[in-house]
Structures are given as C-alpha cells and as structure tokens.
Amino acid sequence: MPFFQRKPENSHTVSCNIPRTEHCAMALSLDMAYQTERIIIGEMKEIARYFEGCVNPEPVILVDEVRPMGTMISELFETRPLDSIDAATGFRPDTVHHRPDLLEKAMRVTAELYASSNLVWRFVALRLWQEYQAVKDLPETSEINDRLDQIICPVRISHEQQIKSWHMVYTYSDLYRFLGGEYFDFPAWVMYQAGRPMTVYHVTDFSILPLYVHYLNTVYTKQAFFQYCKRCGRLYVAQTAKVKGFCSEGCRKAQQRDNRKRYDDSVKGDAAESNYRAAYMYWYNRMKKLRRDSDVDAGRMAELETAFKAFRDEATERKRDVQRKKADVGAFMAWLDEQRGRFDELAEGLPL
Numbered sequence: 048m049p050f051f052q053r054k055p056e057n058s059h060t061v062s063c064n065i066p067r068t069e070h071c072a073m074a075l076s077l078d079m080a081y082q083t084e085r086i087i088i089g090e091m092k093e094i095a096r097y098f099e100g101c102v103n104p105e106p107v108i109l110v111d112e113v114r115p116m117g118t119m120i121s122e123l124f125e126t127r128p129l130d131s132i133d134a135a136t137g138f139r140p141d142t143v144h145h146r147p148d149l150l151e152k153a154m155r156v157t158a159e160l161y162a163s164s165n166l167v168w169r170f171v172a173l174r175l176w177q178e179y180q181a182v183k184d185l186p187e188t189s190e191i192n193d194r195l196d197q198i199i200c201p202v203r204i205s206h207e208q209q210i211k212s213w214h215m216v217y218t219y220s221d222l223y224r225f226l227g228g229e230y231f232d233f234p235a236w237v238m239y240q241a242g243r244p245m246t247v248y249h250v251t252d253f254s255i256l257p258l259y260v261h262y263l264n265t266v267y268t269k270q271a272f273f274q275y276c277k278r279c280g281r282l283y284v285a286q287t288a289k290v291k292g293f294c295s296e297g298c299r300k301a302q303q304r305d306n307r308k309r310y311d312d313s314v315k316g317d318a319a320e321s322n323y324r325a326a327y328m329y330w331y332n333r334m335k336k337l338r339r340d341s342d343v344d345a346g347r348m349a350e351l352e353t354a355f356k357a358f359r360d361e362a363t364e365r366k367r368d369v370q371r372k373k374a375d376v377g378a379f380m381a382w383l384d385e386q387r388g389r390f391d392e393l394a395e396g397l398p399l
C-alpha cells in the first residue's frame with residue numbers, strides 16, 4: 048500500500064516570489080482619445096483607496112501601467128497551453144498532498160507567469176497563487192478544480208484567429224453571437240477614480256473574459272478595429288479594417304526611411320546597369336568593325352579580343368558588387384571610363 052508522507056510546506060525547492068493576496072483584482076480603463084489602456088493590479092481594497100487618492104498610508108499597488116491600446120489584447124493572444132495545464136492540475140488539493148513533483152511544477156510555472164511582462168499572465172499567476180492558498184487544505188471537489196481551470200483559461204486558449212476574423216466582418220449586433228458561452232459567464236465591476244472627469248474602470252477579481260468583452264465592445268462601438276502593424280506586426284487599434292497601416296508614428300517614419308533607401312538603392316542599381324551597357328556597347332561596336340576589317344593585324348586583333356573578354360568579366364563582377372551594395376556606384380562608373388580609355392589606347396592607329 049503506497050504511503051505518502053505529507054511534506055511540510057517549507058520543504059518546497061521552488062521559491063515563489065509571488066505576493067500573497069486575499070482578494071486581488073485587475074482594473075482596466077480605456078482611453079479612445081489617446082489610444083491607451085491603463086491596467087491596475089492589487090488587492091481590491093487597496094485599489095479602492097488608490098482611486099480615492101489616499102496618500103497616508105499609501106495604498107499598495109502591484110501594477111499600474113499605461114500602454115498603447117491593443118496591448119492587453121495581444122497579451123491575451125499569447126499562450127502556454129501545456130504549462131497552463133500543469134499549473135491548474137498541480138494546485139488541486141489532492142495533487143498538493145500526494146504529488147509534490149506536480150505541485151513544484153505548478154509553482155514554477157506560476158512564478159514564471161508572474162515574472163513575465165505580460166500583465167494578463169501576472170494577474171492569472173496572482174489569482175492562481177491566491178486560490179492555491181485558499182483551497183490547499185480543503186477536500187478536493189470538482190468545483191475547486193473547475194475554478195483553477197477557469198483562472199488559467201487565458202493562458203491556455205488564444206483567441207487570435209477569432210479576433211482576426213471578427214474585425215473583418217464585425218457589426219455591432221454580432222459581438223454577443225461571435226463570443227458566446229463562457230465570455231458572458233462572469234461579472235465585472237465598475238469602479239471610479241477620483242478626478243474631473245472621473246475615470247471609469249472595469250474590474251475583475253476572477254476571470255479576465257468580461258474585461259475582454261468590454262475591450263472589444265468599446266473598440267468596435269467607436270468604429271475602430273484591431274490591426275497588425277505593417278512594419279513591426281504589433282496589434283494596434285485603427286480607424287479602418289481595410290487599409291493596413293502602422294501602430295505608431297515611429298513605425299510609419301521607419302518604413303518611409305526604408306522605402307526611400309530601397310528607392311535610392313534601386314536607382315543606383317539601374318545606374319550601374321545602364322553605365323555598364325553603354326561602356327560595353329562602346330567596346331562591342333568598335334570590335335565588330337575591326338573584326339570585319341581584313342587589314343587589321345591578327346596579333347593586335349587577338350590582343351583586343353583578350354582585353355574585351357577581360358573587360359566583360361571584370362565589369363560584370365563589379366556591376367554585381369554595386370547591385371549587392373558591396374561597392375560604390377561612383378567608383379564603378381569611373382572604372383568604366385578608364386576602360387574606354389584603355390580600349391582607345393589598345394586600338395590606337397587602327398581604322399575606326
């Protein structure tokens with residue numbers, strides 16, 4: 048009969064640097080005018096004090112970040128399916144007591160999620176950690192296990208494909224139908240931050256899905272769309288779904304710079320080509336005339352043929368270097384001129 052000895056809690060080899068919370072929450076506010084999102088994470092009662100403007104003692108806030116709009120949505124597209132299953136099952140009460148290896152794995156994954164820059168993951172990690180502390184000594188039930196699965200859901204499942212298809216065909220009345228099911232299973236609160244005007248936050252202490260719905264609804268009802276930046280690929284909010292654009296002024300300018308450079312390069316490439324052709328024709332036409340002339344000394348003719356071939360070989364090589372940006376077009380043109388002079392020297396006195 049297997050005998051499992053329950054290890055004391057401090058025997059875990061993985062150290063979890065995740066703050067222990069009693070009622071952690073994530074608050075989201077969207078600013079369509081400035082195209083930003085603000086996310087605040089902390090204990091619910093601390094967030095409330097923060098919004099009231101308390102300074103003494105200062106509320107403890109774990110995260111307060113303002114980011115370009117769309118950042119949270121792109122974080123929701125990032126997933127770690129296998130790790131998230133490990134995390135959810137590792138914190139089940141039976142696992143906690145009988146499979147220290149799986150518990151350790153869950154703690155490691157959760158610590159990694161909290162250490163990441165992905166704020167959705169950080170909130171999920173806090174929630175998991177809080178849930179683990181609350182249920183670890185209870186008898187395992189399917190309800191506890193379902194809650195763990197629901198908490199980890201945003202790390203397990205990506206909604207990127209749906210978002211991509213939604214924003215192309217979206218009409219306002221369709222959002223509910225498109226999302227359906229679990230998106231509407233959980234509530235979110237509304238909280239207000241002191242100020243004129245007050246800032247409205249949507250707040251969750253459990254599932255991120257209602258904040259997700261609120262986010263999509265806000266963007267779509269303002270006739271805006273999620274787009275991927277033409278340059279850096281980042282998700283951003285645009286006024287149109289049809290024309291591809293840039294996420295920022297920085298990306299737009301960088302692309303302009305690149306286009307200009309590409310144009311300059313192609314002009315330089317063309318210049319190399321046309322100058323080569325002109326120099327080649329200079330040699331070719333004169334060689335053709337001399338070959339037809341039986342009075343030209345055979346020895347000198349052979350010398351010219353060799354020089355012509357050497358010119359062609361070297362010119363092609365040099366032209367390729369210019370087109371591959373390994374050589375300067377100006378130097379190439381000067382060299383072509385020199386070669387014309389060289390032909391004139393070799394053909395001096397011949398009937399041209």
Ligand SMILES: [Zn+2]
Binds near residue numbers: 277278293294295298
């Ligand atoms: Zn960009």
